[in-house]
Structure formats: C-alpha cells, structure tokens
Amino acid sequence: MAETMNIDVSIKLPPLLLQPFSINNNEAKCTKCNISCAPEEKNILYHLSVCNGTLIEENIQTQFKFNCLKCNYLTDSIDQWKCHLFKLDHISKNVDFDIITFSYDCMLCNTHFYGFRESILKHHCQPKFISKLSYVMSTVYGKHKCQDNQTMLHYCTYCSFYTYNLTELHKEKHSEVACISVCHSCHITFYGQTNEQYLNHRVTYEHMLLWYLNGARSKTKKINSTNLNKSYDVDDDDNPRETICQDNNEIIISTRNLTSYITKKNIITELIDQLSAQPMKSAFNDYIRKNFDLYIRELQTSNNIELSMGFYCEICDIVLCNHDAWNEHDKEFHINDNDIKVLFCGVCCIYHLSAQTVTIKQHFMTVEHIAMKVFHQITLNQIKxxxxxxxxxxxxxxxxxxxxxxxxxxxxxxxxxxxxxxxxxxxxxxxxxxxxxxxxxxxxxxxxxxxxxxxxxxxxxxxxxxxxxxxxxxxxxxxxxxxxxxxxDFTIQFVENYHSEKVLSLETKKLFEDWSLLCAKILSDLELMNLSRTSIETRSRVQQLCDSICSFQINTDSKKIHTFGSRVYGLATNTTNIDIYLEIDDTFDGIIANNEKIQVEYVQQFTKYCLSKPEVFQNVKSICNCRMPIVTFYHVPSKFICDVSFKSGLVTYNTELIKFYLLMNPTVKWLVCVIVKNWAPQNGLIDRQLFTSYALIWLVLFYLMTEKVVPSLIKLRHISTEDDHKVIEGWDCTFGKCFIYISEEKRPKLLLGFFQYYANKRALKDNVLSTCTGQLIKKHEFFERFSQLPGLSQIQRTKFKNFKAEVDSSFEKNYGLVLQDPFELSFNLTRNLHDKALNDFCDLCMQSSRLLLNMKD
Incomplete structure (x- = not known):
C-alpha cells in the first residue's frame, strides 16, 4: 500500500477509490486481485466495479427527490441518481479531499441533497444546521481505509450520538430503542426506534461509493480471495467446498468450476482490453464489460445462464436494467420523440434505441456485439x-x-x-x-x-x-x-381497443353542428332545472323526507338535516337523487371526520331504523367500504333516491361554493350545463371510475379561472369578512362573495376554449390543476411550491403540510389527471382517471373543438 502514496495527480478520482491500487506511469495494479489496468480514470472505475461484483446497490426504496448541488442535477428517480453519482464528470469533482461535502435529507421538501454545507443551508427550506447523520456519513467516508479489519462505528439515532467504542452504559440507557441495522459497506451499526435513518443513509453518495469500493460484502474482497485459494488447493475435486458470505447469500464454489474459471480468465481479460481500447467508450461498452465478470461468477456456481435484459438509450448514452426505470426515462425524456428507432439483439440481450436508423449489419460490426459472440462461445464451452x-x-x-x-x-x-x-x-x-x-x-x-x-x-x-x-x-x-x-409467414392480430381513439356520440355531434340548436337545448335544460329548484311540489317532497328522518329521534332535528349537491346549487331535475348530511351531536365541524369507526356505527344504526319501516324506506343498503360511509335508500312518500352521510359539514360548504360560482353570472351556469349535463353523459364520462359531476363542475370552473373569467378561491378569501370565516375538518372554508359581468357573446369562445384547453394531454399529465389558486403547478414540485404560496392562510398551510404522503402518492406520482379539491387540499377529485381514460377524455375534447370550429351560426 505504500506505493499508493505516489499517485499521479492527473488521475482525477477521490483518494479513497485509489487506495486499493499501486499506481505507476504504466499501470494501476489492484492489490486485492493482483490484476492491472491502465492508469486512467475510466479504467480504474471499471476495474473497481468488476473487482467488487456489483456496481451499485439494488433494491433501494425511497420517496426522496435527489439534488446534486455540485453538478446542479435534479431527478426523481433513484436509478438515475445512482447513475449520476458514478459518472466520471461527477465523481471527478470530489477529488479535493480537504473540502468537505455532505449528504443531507430535507424532510420539508422531501429532497436528498449532496454538496457543500453552505449550499445545502441556502436551499429554499433554509435549514439552520446540517443533520448528525450527514456528519456521520462524512466521518465514515473520511476515515475509511481499505484494510481487512475496519472498525465499526456505532450510531444511536435516538440521541444522535456516535462512537467507535460503544459503552454498555449507552446501550442500557437506550435499551428501549432496540432496532439495530448494520451496514457492512460503511461499517456502521444503527441503533434506533425505527430503521428510517439506516434506510435513508443508503441513498447517500458516501454509502454508494463505499459500496462501490467494498461490494457489499460482510468481509473484504481480500479475505474472499484467500478463501478462493484455499478451495483451489484441496485435492479432492468432488467434496470440499468453501462458502463465501455476501450479505447472507451463500455462494458454493467447487474446485472443478474454479479451475475452469481460471483457465478462461485470460480470454475474458483480452475481451475487456479490446473494449477498453475504444477511444470513445459508450455506456453500452461499459455495460458489456461489466456483465462479463458477472456472467463468469454465475458460471462458477451454476450451469444455467440467465442473461439480464438491458435498455440502451443511445440518445442519452445510458443503460437501464429495469423495465420500470426505462418507462420512467422514456416518459421524462422521449415522450414526444416520434423518430426513435428500436432494435433488439439477443446476443447482447439489449434493446437499442437511437434517433437514427440502426441496421442489422451495423450492429453486427460493433466491437461490443463481436465481443459478446466470443463470450457466448467461451461460456458455452464451459457449461457441463x-x-x-x-x-x-x-x-x-x-x-x-x-x-x-x-x-x-x-x-x-x-x-x-x-x-x-x-x-x-x-x-x-x-x-x-x-x-x-x-x-x-x-x-x-x-x-x-x-x-x-x-x-x-x-x-x-x-x-x-x-x-x-x-x-x-x-x-x-x-x-x-x-x-x-x-x-x-407470421400472424397478425388487431387489438381493437388497445389504444383506439374514442369517438364522440351521435347526440353530441348533432348538438354541436348548430349553435342555435345547442342554445335552445341548454335554455330548455336550465328552465327545467330552475323549475325543479323553485317548485312547491319539490319542496314538499324534501320536507316529507326530512320528517321521516326526524321520526327516528336520533339526537337531531330538521335544522341539522343538510341537503347538498346539485339540488342546492340548481343543476337538478325532478328525477335527480338527493344527498343529505345528517349532523348528530354537533359533528358539523368534523370532530368524527377522521374516525371511520364512529361513522360506520352511525351508518349501521341508521340502516336498522330504515329497515324497521319497510313501508317508508325501500332498497336500503349501507356502503361502508368507501371514503365516506353512506346509507342509500328509496323513500316511498317523496319518491326520492337518497344518500345519507355523517362525516362532516364540509360537503355542504363545497356545495355553497359551487352555488356561489354558478350565481356569479348566467354564463357560468350555462357553460357548466353544456359540459356536465349534456356533453359528459352523452359520451359516457359520468362514472365513479371516471368523473363525478362534482369533479366536472370544477374542471369548468378551473378553466374559467385560467381565463380570468371567475376569481380563484384565494382571491375570494382576500375579500372575505369576519362573518365568512369557517373551518371544517381543519380546512379553511372561508370565502367572500362578489359578482362579475360576462357578455353572452363570449359563450361560443369560452365553450371552444374549454375543449381546446383540455385537449392538451401533456399539460394535463405534467401538472396539478389547483382550483384553490386557479393555476397549473408542476406535479414533481407541487408540495414544495403549494405549501409556500403566500396566498394560503396559516390554517390551510399547516393542515396541508400534514398530508405530505397523500399528496406525494395522489398528486406528484399520479400519471393521470390531478384536480385539487378547493377546500380539502390534499384530495385529488379525479384520482381514478389514469392513462387510457385521460387519453380518451382529451381525444373527445379535441374532436369537440373541431366540431365547434365548423359549427353553423
């Protein structure tokens, strides 16, 4: 190891990575396996990956985003992050051992940072100090030596104490935090109530580099080499076997396989040298070289070869070995590329994607393909x-x-x-x-x-x-x-609905052919709905229903029977169902909103009451396995189909907000009537797995917000009075009231604009539609940006930050349509609308816009 002190300064790699090598002007010799390589950065990095078996740790599960402050690199993918950490451009920036860098987890923005201390502290969340785990990883990285007996560091996550000499006193003091996790790459034992910090440390640059150096073995590579030699020296070929422990996975190596392995070693080395000699080495070249050693390791222990599939993107010069990772890469970088060419080579076991036509002859002539053919012959000859x-x-x-x-x-x-x-x-x-x-x-x-x-x-x-x-x-x-x-001589089959374009209904086509016909239809609908809302008969029927409910004597009165939905905001007809929130024991503000058990008990008890009066309540059914447990029934006297819930009064305030928007100007209600009461049901879009009427109304209102036709909820909150203030379920439901003027002449333009706006698939897939702000916000940064909006009330901001996990899964990682509820800010109103359904919706919008452009006046 003494020679490693005379390292050529032109090799821009961290000193830690150079410790295993004895380097001179002609070669870099690995002291662990005694194999030499050229004294160049790429060759040394490649040798370490082969020498230690696996380049980067697999199966890391994390919810973090990743930001390398040194390279100004940002990604949501752990696989992309791992690839970035071991690119020469990045790793060569960490050569200066005197300048300390840190890995830091920011729980506010759910981002893992790597960079200098000052840069981390200046990021938008502005933390006041670097975490103890950051110092632990920096300490371990700085003190690590490539030797057999590396000292274990003990780190208590409970009190942020770490030492190389853990005392019994400390163990006893924190005996209640007995969750112990050991990282053999970093030589750290984590003590804590959970293994969260252990899992978090696995995404750090320091852990990745030490894995790269040590290969995740519980013992160092040098000890393993000794075991291999012992196995080879045994006289009996058939019985003696040595077991090498690699993170609890045992590999049994027979002397016969080992002998065969050694005899082929020179040929494999020649292939690696041929690939290494290429002046411009691609990621595909690196991928093939690294696989050689992995395949040989498999052949030492098994006669079966399972070639792993790879995806080589020549455009980005990256190889991904996971199909999900490739899909993510394709969505992020190539979703709009229509000229990508694809070929699959079974010899190289890789999908090759490029922006230019790659012919079969061109691929056969590549050094990588030729090397793989030779390699296959070697491995085939070795198989028994x-x-x-x-x-x-x-x-x-x-x-x-x-x-x-x-x-x-x-x-x-x-x-x-x-x-x-x-x-x-x-x-x-x-x-x-x-x-x-x-x-x-x-x-x-x-x-x-x-x-x-x-x-x-x-x-x-x-x-x-x-x-x-x-x-x-x-x-x-x-x-x-x-x-x-x-x-x-092949078979062709047509999958009719694999991704066929959804076609507008004939009813919609007829309605959108003539403007006067459309206006007459909507006018008739609005008159019918207004008649239903103001009808004395309808009011009498509603009162009959309320009287029947009050007869149960369940700690409520007629003032606490709240109707909500379309019957309140004026989009109901005589046949429309009625929705009721039943307030029991002053639960309006949401004291049982998070207690599903109590809600279910209320539902079950109310169901029993209904079943006890079969002459009044029929088709009674309790539905408890849903977001809001309900009782549904047919009320014989009023002839209403009714849904009753008990959660909170939030649904009534949602109704009041929509009612206010529809009353702002007749054009708003007119447009909602066209979309929600005609276009959507005519084309099969009203469905629990697609759109609810409530969600469609907010699609219309959101579009009008983007056009500055109606104010956003944040603006309404600014004009509210003290009497308007209301908090339900911890959400701020405050809004003020105003009125606007919209000329009827703008209706054609607004209707066309609605369909053109929602025909943009890419915008809908990439952004959250925030009904609170009336703006599009990028999905991947939604939580961070929305939680810092200056227009949010402190109540909303505090409540919203408590739902980071829900926002992450329903908003940021949702590839379908995301429409934010105006009050319950962590709820996605279109959570069931994914992929094909969203494409169908956008296709229908596009077809509708074309019809309107050609519509008769």
Missing part, C-alpha cells in the same frame, strides 16, 4: 452438458415439424441463445430462416417502409405489439393482412 446437448447445440432438443431445418430458436436446459438475434415470438414460423433470425429488424423495416412511422415496437405476451401514429395506418395494414401473412 450431456453428449446429446452438445450434438444438438443449435437445435431444439425436442423438435417439432415447425422446428426442422432451422438453427434459429436454441432452447436447451442450460442456455437460451441464438447465433444472431434471439426471438421470443413463438408465433413466427420457421419456414423463412432469414426472416426469423433477424425478425425484429426485418419487421421494423417492413412496417416502416409500407405504412410509415410508428411510435414503438413492444414485446407483449409472446408477440410484438406495434403502436401506430394514426388510425389510417392500421386500416392499410388490415387491408394487407393476408398478403403479409402469406409472404412472411
């Missing part, structure tokens, strides 16, 4: 197979008629491999071997040449699913179906 397997190396061991005269699909018990391109598609027959060998590329070329561009080709359920840009391409392919099947 029976004589039958060897003689049938390129044949199916149980051939069928379709398999004869084909060397394409190779399926033995030991390996899944093809000479050129590995095809999982069992529906492609074997008559045309040239097509089968390269089916992915050929299929790509056939489709693009004859039918134009398509978004992607995806392997689904033993077949290739092709997603076209428009319906006309599908129609042409349908016409050519028989010709293609006969020529290329």
């Amino acid at each position: 197979t029976s004589t039958d397997h060897i003689n049938n190396f390129n044949k199916n061991p149980n051939p069928t008629n379709d398999d004869k005269d084909s060397d394409f699909n190779v399926e033995t018990k030991n390996i899944k491999y093809s000479n050129e391109y590995y095809v999982k598609n069992k529906t492609i027959k074997n008559d045309d071997s040239n097509f089968k060998k390269n089916n992915y590329i050929v299929l790509n070329e056939i489709i693009q040449e004859r039918y134009g561009k398509f978004k992607l080709v995806e392997y689904v359920n033993n077949s290739f699913a092709i997603l076209f840009e428009n319906i006309s391409q599908v129609k042409r392919l349908r016409e050519d179906k028989k010709e293609l099947e006969n020529q290329y």
